[in-house]
Amino acid sequence: MLKLSKLAAAVALMLAGTAALAGEVEVLHYWTAGGEAKSAAELKKIMEAKGHVWKDFAVAGGGGDNAATVLKSRVVSGNPPAAAQIKGPAIQEWAAEGVLANMDGVATAEKWDSLLPKVIADVMKYKGHYVAVPVNVHRVNWMWANAAVLKKSGVATMPKTWDEFFVAAEKVKKAGLIPVAHGGQNWQDFTTFESVVLGVGGAKFYSDALVKLDQKALSSDTMKKILTTFKHVKDYTDKNASGRDWNLATAMVVKGEAGMQIMGDWAKGEFIAAGKVPGKDFLCAAAPGTANAFTFNVDSFAMFKLKDAAAQKAQADLSAAIMSPQFQEVFNLNKGSIPVRLNMSMAKFDDCAKLSSKDFVETAKTGGLVPSAAHGMAISPAAEGAIKDAVSQFWNDDKISVAEAQKRIASAAKTK
Secondary structure, rough: OHHHHHHHHHHHHHHHHHHHHEEEEEEEOOOOHHHHHHHHHHHHHHHHHHHOOOEEEOOOOOHHHHHHHHHHHHOOOOOOOOOOEOOOOOHHHHOOOOOOOOEEEEEEEHHHHHOOHHHHHHHOOOOOOOOOOEEEEOOOEEEEEHHHHHHHHHHOOOOOOOOHHHHHHHHHHHHHOOEEOOOOOOHHHHHHHHHHHHHHHHHHHHHHHHHHHHHHHHOOOOHHHHHHHHOOOHOOOOEEEEEEEOOHHHHHEEEEEEOEEEOOOHHHHHHHHOOOOOOEEEEEEEEEOOOOOOOEEEOOEEEEOOOHHHHHHHHHHHHHHHHHHHHHHHHHHHOEOOOOOOOOOOOOOOOHHHHHHHHHHHHHHHOOEEOOOOOOOOHHHHHHHHHHHHHHHHHOOOOOOOHHHHHHHHHOOOOO
């Protein structure tokens, strides 16, 4: 009896300890639509299974601007959430304010350094310490096409170079269809521009021009060629492109009104939602000239300093859950992106995702894995905004020469 009562006491103590470490985890995110909302629900389920209380702090607005405003007021008032959806250089900006938590404990236990490409791990760190956790990888340098439109136009394969791209575009135009579906919004212009920079200049030039903002690269003859190529793409878009949302441009390709679109892999979700099959109804390929490179856009959660020990334990469990194979698979199947872990099985993913994952792993080794300047991964928000505006002005105004556009972009890159 004595042994039994001792055992009961030990179990009661153990349960009390577990209960004491079960904490509330408040997560600020902007996953409020479709597959993203499903993914947030999956993360909640994982955390509740560990005994924690999930407090959802969802702020609508896909770009996250609304969420950023709410977050600032919470942090200033000394009441930050456990985790907030933040990405790219903005993570370091928050860390410099001294409000982010050191997550090295969980990162070491879970071996993140061996699971993540260094270029992505570095984005998650501040002064060598993990302060954020990556969720996924979006590939930005994709081109999508309607298979039937290409066939009808006499285009046998997806163009691999910009020269082939313009030959294909001309054939689609002669077939009486719109060669390139585009939405005339500045971030879409910049998305196309950075794919042209990568395709014409290569990964090293891209890094010099759009990551290091090197004036020599921005003022070079290579940049002249890039701007000429970029403006030529516009010749194959339609006159109603101005102000069009990206998904409406994708819908033009889905419906067979347009041949091709240069857009990140979130476009794939539109094809899938319309019941289209990759490789049969629609085709995916790296944007022209970029097969050996990969522009990444990574969603991530920055972890904020918390005082309560139970909340800190919940935060560590949340970090481990985000990087777990279970969540990485579910989230990315829903989102159209790919897992950020390098050792993931891609068995359940479609052919476009498998190609993306293969290229992600390979470019991580070769130096072709580069951050997307157009999607907040490479440069300060101020410089990004200034360059984006200069690129769009050139795209929209035929009176601006290549030389003038080059000067404006080089000047915009100096914005602090």
